[in-house]
Amino acid sequence: MIAEVHSTAASAAEEQAFLAGVRRFVAEYVLPNTREWEKDRLPDDVFKRCAEVGLMSMVVPKSLGGGGLSCVAYAEACRMLAQGDPALSMNVAAINALCLAHLVDLSTPEQRERYLGPAMKGDLELAWGLTEPDAGSDARRVQTVATPIEGRPGYYHLNGRKMFITNGGRAHMIIVIARTGEKELSAFFMDTDQPGFRLTGRIPTIGVQASWTAQFELENAVGWHTPCTFEQATGFLFRGRLGIAAMALGIAEKAHELAVEYSKQREQFNRRLCDMQSVQNMIADSEIDCNAARHLIREGAEMYDRGEPIVKQASMAKLFASEAANRVTNRAIQIHGGRGMTFDFLVEKLWRDAKLTEIGEGCSEIQRMVIAKQVTR
Numbered sequence: 001m002i003a004e005v006h007s008t009a010a011s012a013a014e015e016q017a018f019l020a021g022v023r024r025f026v027a028e029y030v031l032p033n034t035r036e037w038e039k040d041r042l043p044d045d046v047f048k049r050c051a052e053v054g055l056m057s058m059v060v061p062k063s064l065g066g067g068g069l070s071c072v073a074y075a076e077a078c079r080m081l082a083q084g085d086p087a088l089s090m091n092v093a094a095i096n097a098l099c100l101a102h103l104v105d106l107s108t109p110e111q112r113e114r115y116l117g118p119a120m121k122g123d124l125e126l127a128w129g130l131t132e133p134d135a136g137s138d139a140r141r142v143q144t145v146a147t148p149i150e151g152r153p154g155y156y157h158l159n160g161r162k163m164f165i166t167n168g169g170r171a172h173m174i175i176v177i178a179r180t181g182e183k184e185l186s187a188f189f190m191d192t193d194q195p196g197f198r199l200t201g202r203i204p205t206i207g208v209q210a211s212w213t214a215q216f217e218l219e220n221a222v223g224w225h226t227p228c229t230f231e232q233a234t235g236f237l238f239r240g241r242l243g244i245a246a247m248a249l250g251i252a253e254k255a256h257e258l259a260v261e262y263s264k265q266r267e268q269f270n271r272r273l274c275d276m277q278s279v280q281n282m283i284a285d286s287e288i289d290c291n292a293a294r295h296l297i298r299e300g301a302e303m304y305d306r307g308e309p310i311v312k313q314a315s316m317a318k319l320f321a322s323e324a325a326n327r328v329t330n331r332a333i334q335i336h337g338g339r340g341m342t343f344d345f346l347v348e349k350l351w352r353d354a355k356l357t358e359i360g361e362g363c364s365e366i367q368r369m370v371i372a373k374q375v376t377r
């Protein structure tokens with residue numbers, strides 16, 4: 001089950017064609033709608049449309065009907081999507097790295113048969129539920145309890161609360177991390193169309209607002225056990241962090257591009273902004289931030305594709321890219337001056353969206369702890 005070989009990977013030509021399709025998708029559909037989506041949420045058919053260009057099966061091997069893409073291509077797609085709409089990038093990144101990867105590597109053939117096909121078509125929406133009101137950075141503190149249901153081998157009753165779950169308000173199936181013993185935690189597939197699942201609300205956020213961030217309660221909700229340890233289930237966060245790093249890079253690149261364009265058009269003191277040294281300094285610093293983030297992400301993704309451990313690299317890429325995105329978007333607003341603080345210019349939205357990247361999938365302080373632990377062990 002877990003050790004099945006997923007042999008078929010995409011060729012370089014297939015990856016190039018896929019990325020060209022994503023680029024068109026972002027230019028024609030995602031970027032033109034990002035302001036509209038933020039007023040409420042991503043549209044109902046968004047994941048179906050993502051599926052049509054291969055975004056809902058990036059990490060699934062070709063032998064299972066997916067794209068079989070490399071981590072380099074996965075990160076590239078997350079980056080491009082974020083240039084169009086960071087909330088969509090975050091959703092696609094999390095669904096691939098945390099949910100689809102779990103279905104591929106840690107589920108039974110029966111479970112895959114039920115969920116994988118519809119999920120890859122965008123018909124079955126997914127979410128990943130670890131965080132709880134009292135278990136955030138300290139993920140092992142999860143209080144949601146899983147109790148075996150008598151006479152139904154493999155099925156458990158889940159009781160507890162989850163919060164900050166991306167796409168949790170619209171997902172048909174959520175992978176719930178729950179406690180099976182005093183020290184043991186594991187993962188469960190939980191369908192949301194059952195009485196034991198109670199959505200307690202959407203959580204409005206200052207950035208990535210189009211994402212349906214949700215909280216919910218579980219009262220004897222039925223979960224289908226996916227035989228895995230806590231470490232296996234959360235091990236998907238390493239590639240996931242490269243996805244969030246790529247999302248941060250996409251945000252930074254877009255803000256940088258807009259700031260450079262603006263600085264070439266706006267004149268004060270009979271000079272263009274881009275001819276003023278203080279503005280040039282900001283442009284230079286943002287160029288370096290984007291480039292350094294790009295290299296760290298590329299290094300981590302290439303290591304993943306070679307089968308090497310990426311614990312440290314993923315944290316370094318995520319930490320640097322997310323902090324860079326916050327610096328770059330802040331500078332982009334500064335270069336736009338007062339206009340940068342209005343809703344007429346996209347840089348303000350990118351600035352708000354960037355904040356999530358310093359918090360989701362492990363806040364910056366946790367990334368520093370991971371890096372230091374790897375360096376000093």
Ligand SMILES: Cc1cc2nc3c(=O)[nH]c(=O)nc-3n(C[C@H](O)[C@H](O)[C@H](O)COP(=O)(O)OP(=O)(O)OC[C@H]3O[C@@H](n4cnc5c(N)ncnc54)[C@H](O)[C@@H]3O)c2cc1C
Nearest residue numbers: 128129130131136137138164165166359360361362363365
């Ligand atoms: C928009 C959004 C989407 C999300 N999506 C998901 C999702 O799909 N699934 C999911 O399970 N979770 C999700 N999360 C939750 C996210 O992973 C957590 O918010 C994050 O891990 C931090 O946990 P917390 O919010 O409880 O903060 P806390 O753990 O309470 O930490 C608060 C702050 O304290 C500091 N801190 C905490 N621990 C340490 C430490 N050991 N050393 C130093 N400083 C520390 C940090 O500055 C940190 O930011 C999402 C969050 C947001 C905002």
